[in-house]
Amino acid sequence: NSIPVPPPRSPPTLPPSQPAIFIPVDRSPEIQEARLLLPILAEEQVVMEAVTHNRVVVISGETGSGKTTQVPQFLYEAGYASGDGIIGVTEPRRVAAVSMSQRVAKEMNLSDRVVSYQIRYEGNTTENTKIKFMTDGVLLKEIQRDFLLTKYKVIIIDEAHERSVYTDILIGLLSRIVPLRAKRGRPLKLIIMSATLRVEDFTANESLFPARPPVIEVGTRQFAVTVHFNKRTPLDDYAGEAFRKICKIHRMLPPGGILVFLTGQAEVHSLCRRLRRSFPHRPVPDPGEGEGRKSQTWIDLANYSSVPLEEEEAEDREAGSDGDGEAGSEADLDLGDGDGAEAGECLTPGVSPVFRPAPGGTRLCVVATNVAETSLTIPGIKYVVDCGKSKRRFYDQLTGVSTFRVTWISQASANQRAGRAGRTEPGHCYRLYSSAVFADFEEFSPAEITRRPVDDLVLQMKDLNIEKSLVSAEELLISLGALVEPLQTGRYKELERAKLSCPISPLGRAMASFPVAPRYAKMLALSRQHDCMQYAITLVSALTVRELFEEFNRPAVNEEETQKLKGKRARVAQMQRIWAGQGVSLKLGDLMVVLGAVGACEFAGCTLHFCTQNGLRYKAMLEIRRLRAQLTNATNAIYPEAGLFVDPKMKPPLESQVTMLRQMVLAGLGDQVARRLPPGEVLEDKWRNAYKTPLLDDPVFIHPSSVLFKQLPEFVVYQEIVETSKMYMKGLTEIEAEWIPLLLPRYTHFEKPLESPPPSYCPDTGRVRCHRASTFYRVGWQLPAVEMDYPEGLDRFKHFAKFLLEGKVIKKFASYTSCLLSSPAVLLKTWAKLQPRTDILLQALASEGVDCREALLTTWKKSNQCEYNRRLDLDVLHCGLCAEELYRWLCSVDLLLALCVVNRCSVETTQ
């Protein structure tokens, strides 16, 4: 039943054929036999000719065709990995990269030193590696180091139809790299593998590939799946509809596993309970406990969603109460050969060992969310029940607010789900919605890049010196100090254009080398200053992984379970309070909890037992552990003097370090500050305990799970805002208002320096200091006046001149102060200009740019290179002789300054 293969479009004249290369492969007879069944094998000739004659080739076909495992082998046999180049294959998921490399190594009878993989945390590549499977993000990082990907002769992008962000960006970059490599005489071949439906995305995009690349279509080994639509579409109760459908399938249809697609964890729980109640078997272990629970996500879906249904089923009262005649009839289980057979992806080799076969005399029923669509393959599924919906995260690019919504899936997703029924034999897919509804589905899910924040991507592109016109992300990066701020001159349009072409700063380069979001990368880059790096790394790891804690909020089925869940929630809340601590520690808020949780978990050896006891997600803790190791290595690579290591017995941070961490969080997440509405300003009830953020008009609230929920600090920084019943901030840290102007000057509008307290001279930095009040951008919150460097401008020269004459800058000058014709304070008077001597002094300082001690000494040094060079090595400020020389110099030559102000006699005596 394979799709006819059109010949690849060939160029009018073929280049002279090259001598055929053939690298022998020693496959076992069993492997060879199995390969022959794969549709792709019949196309080897076609594929290889297309690759020979084209720089870019698209291979389309569902995963059942075997293209992922076979095409790299074709290329290897044709010599694409002999000599100085290797074959690279990207996958959107880690499991796929690992399992594919193992599978291909086995098929080719080669060691994993030759057919290897690389994922974020680990890999087995060697200098002998010829075929390298990797996740898409890994290859993107490699481009950052070697833009032309010189070690590869071929790059295969697998699963391109999934349109994952990294895959999208890779294809964009490779479309530019391929011609560059051709120009250099070391051609790189690009093979894009995609499901048939989405091939146009790549071939019809002329800015990607001006010459349309040839497409080779391959059939699948997929068995026919008959699709049955509901006549009616339930309004809301798709879970109930699923339940009824499962009951009917189970009662009336031949053996074979059932896979049910729902949208969320709670639904999965509740449907499983309902099924167990209706078809009781031996007790199924509670998902929240039991030693078989290796990891949360997988086991959740394995243990509690694998419901063996007994053949001698119990009376199904709930199904019996089904009043919907039409949906309840047996007609909709029609097994006749419909023409609705749809091929869908079904093959992900390396089936998860988590799924145990159903016990004898029972039927396997798996209730799952989206995971089962691409990430998991469950053996023995013959029936798919598809509610047609999925829960997706929506992200508002303007406000940064996340929401989770249950929406209709795309036609492509529905077909993907249906395909899961045809893996081992012909199957059936029951769609709990009508064909009319299906026809209204979007053809595809929107590409991921359109639905997520892009700041990290822009930074990476900048690191590659690629321009991208994404204004808001650029603004964020400028605010973080990762990009150089554009010049504030010129017309508006020029300004906008300047923004888009901001070069990357040294800080930005350092940030780009950390494989985390730019906000977190900035925290890491800053942590070097205060001996907080190991804490910052731990914090950033945990925040990147997110959702550290198990969710015990699901509705319970009976009193016993209610109590159990209540107990678990109480235990977690208690631990969170302990980890958060009191006083200074508590101000770090939910991030202190995270730090404490990771610290305690590692201290206990990161065991499953510890995680279960304390409501931590074991899988999350393992991921944090690996990310910590990676970030520690990355940090050591940038700052070798740091000498960091992952300390499993890391001590809690000192109070001073906690404060530094809070400041780092603020510096990294300066645009995610919220202020509590002062109780006196609460006019409407909806603003009670509410916070205001710069970007939202509506009130936001502290999430009840936060340890700061009852604290209600005036200023907080949040990690995210999720809109559920209200707008809730999560991941909170308390910050001090006076930090904002100092750490976030770019978000602050400063007022004029205050007259009281008066500006002062800082003997340590040699600069003029002052106090300034300020307001926070957009919302105009009044911020307390803080001490800071005096702003640039004429006034700074005035103050510096005053301090100079007062002897604050050069101590020795103090002895001359009494000889001055007028008090140094005259310089600050509005009428000072009327005194020519003060004006001449100011002009002299300004023309040399002398408004701090360093500038003064530099100018002096420059002007008196020969005369005073030797003495400058001495400490000018404390050596009387030098100070006098300096003073004389100031009076006589270059700056002319004191002459005009200082009493003539005094000058004569010193000269």
Add this chain to the structure above:
DNA sequence: GAGCACTGC
């Protein structure tokens, strides 16, 4: 006073 799908560096 609550309830979040999945994935990658």
